[in-house]
Each structure stands twice: as structure tokens, then as C-alpha cells.
């Protein structure tokens with residue numbers, strides 16, 4: 538097949554249709570606020586540091602969904618991790634920590650206790666990840682003592698997930 542050069546007559550009608558559809562959409566809704574608009578006020582958010590991290594490919598408003606236009610309300614609802622991580626949220630909900638939170642035990646681990654701040658999360662294979670193997674004792678050690686973790690580490694099968702732990706294995 539011969540490829541049609543860009544701007545060819547054969548493509549033009551289809552292109553016009555796409556363009557007029559796009560401009561109709563643009564008239565219907567202003568484009569969502571962009572990261573550069575946000576950091577004009579929130580200069581504590583370092584875009585250069587944020588972009589290479591796990592969430593850096595997302596638009597700000599994909600998480601901060603309550604913001605549809607600027608200026609925005611001063612108080613915003615919390616970001617729902619479960620919207621995008623349904624599988625992990627379900628594992629967590631059935632874990633010893635999730636169940637304890639459900640029962641009102643506010644000192645049990647949340648997503649942030651183990652993963653840190655959302656803007657700072659890196660993939661688990663990154664040595665800086667709070668859930669990288671060598672950092673695990675420090676992450677869990679915020680709430681559990683060394684003796685507990687030593688016992689846990691010996692009892693856990695090598696490939697065990699620690700996010701959905703039900704109880705001390707073998708207890």
C-alpha cells in the first residue's frame with residue numbers, strides 16, 4: 538500500500554471532522570488545570586523531582602479529582618488510593634492492619650505508613666523505596682520492635698507478601 542502524504546485530499550474530510558469535534562469539546566469544557574498552574578501557588582511541589590517517580594506520569598488532577606477549576610476550595614477531600622489500586626486496597630482491607638483500622642485502632646498501618654507520601658513513592662524495585670527489602674525493617678520498625686520483626690522474618694516464606702499479612706505466621 539502507498540502511504541498517503543500528510544495533508545492529502547483523501548485524509549482531509551476525516552481530519553476536519555476530528556478537528557471540529559475537538560473544538561466543540563473545547564468550547565463545552567475548559568481544559569483541566571495543569572501542573573504548571575498548580576506550582577505557581579504550590580512551589581513546595583518540585584516537578585523535576587516528582588516526574589521520574591512512580592506517580593510522576595499522572596496529571597495532578599487525576600488524584601486531586603475535586604479540583605476542576607481554579608481557584609479551588611481550601612479544603613479538599615483526601616485522595617482515594619483505591620480508585621487506581623483496587624487490588625492492593627482489597628488485600629489491605631483483609632489484612633491484619635486493615636481490619637484493625639476498621640475496628641477503630643488508629644495506630645494500625647495505613648497505605649502511607651508503609652509507602653510514605655504519595656508524591657515521594659518510587660517503584661518497589663528502586664532501592665529508595667520504603668518497601669525495598671533492605672528498608673523493610675525500618676518501615677515496619679516504626680511500630681514493631683526488632684524481636685517481633687526477627688521472628689516474622691524467619692517465619693515468612695521467601696515470596697510472601699507483607700501487605701496482606703493476616704497474623705504472625707505460625708502463631
Ligand code: HEC
Nearest residue numbers: 572575576579581582592595596597600616653654655656
Ligand atoms: C498519586 C496521586 C497524586 C498525584 C498524581 C498528585 N498528588 Fe498531590 N497529594 C496526594 C496525596 C495523597 C496527598 C496528601 C499527603 C501525602 O500523601 O503526601 C497530596 C498532597 C498534596 C498537596 C498538599 C501539601 C503537600 O505538599 O503535602 C499539594 C499542594 C499537592 N498534593 C499538589 C499536587 C500537585 C501540584 C500535583 C501534580 C504535580 C500532585 N499533587 C499530584 C496525591 C497525589
Ligand code: HEC
Nearest residue numbers: 570571574575577578597598601604607608611612613614
Ligand atoms: C491561586 C493559588 C492556587 C493554585 C493555582 C492552586 N492552589 Fe492548591 N491551595 C491553594 C491554597 C491557598 C490552599 C490552602 C492552604 C494550603 O494548604 O496551602 C491550597 C491547598 C491545596 C491542597 C491541600 C488541601 C487540603 O484540604 O489541605 C491541595 C492538595 C492542593 N491545594 C492541590 C492543588 C492542585 C493539584 C492544584 C492544580 C490543579 C492547585 N492546588 C492549584 C492555592 C492554590
Ligand code: HEC
Nearest residue numbers: 591599600616617618620621648652655658659660661662
Ligand atoms: C489516578 C490513579 C492513582 C491513584 C489515585 C494512586 N495511584 Fe499509585 N500508582 C498509579 C500508577 C499509574 C502507578 C505506576 C504504575 C504502577 O506501578 O502501577 C502507581 C504506582 C504506585 C506504587 C508503586 C508500585 C510499584 O511499582 O512498586 C505505589 C506503592 C502506589 N502507587 C501507592 C499509592 C498510594 C498509597 C496511593 C494513595 C495515596 C496511590 N498510589 C494513588 C496510579 C495511582
Ligand code: HEC
Nearest residue numbers: 618622625626629634646647648651661668697698699700
Ligand atoms: C503493612 C505495610 C503496607 C501497607 C499498610 C500497605 N502496603 Fe502496599 N506494599 C507493601 C509491601 C511490603 C509491598 C511490596 C510487595 C508485597 O510484599 O506485597 C507493597 C506493594 C504495593 C504496591 C505494588 C504492587 C506490585 O505488585 O507492584 C502497590 C500499588 C501498593 N502496595 C499500594 C498500596 C495501597 C494503595 C495501600 C493502602 C490501601 C497499601 N499499599 C498498604 C506494604 C504495605
Ligand code: HEC
Nearest residue numbers: 633637644645646650651676677679680699702703704705
Ligand atoms: C503505623 C504502625 C504500623 C506499621 C508501620 C506496621 N504495623 Fe504491623 N501492626 C500494627 C498494629 C497496631 C498491629 C496490631 C493490630 C491489632 O491490634 O489487631 C499490627 C499487627 C501486625 C501483625 C500481626 C501481629 C500478630 O500478633 O499476629 C503483623 C504480622 C504485622 N503487623 C506486620 C507488619 C509488617 C511486616 C509491617 C511492615 C511491612 C508492619 N506490620 C508495619 C501497626 C503497624
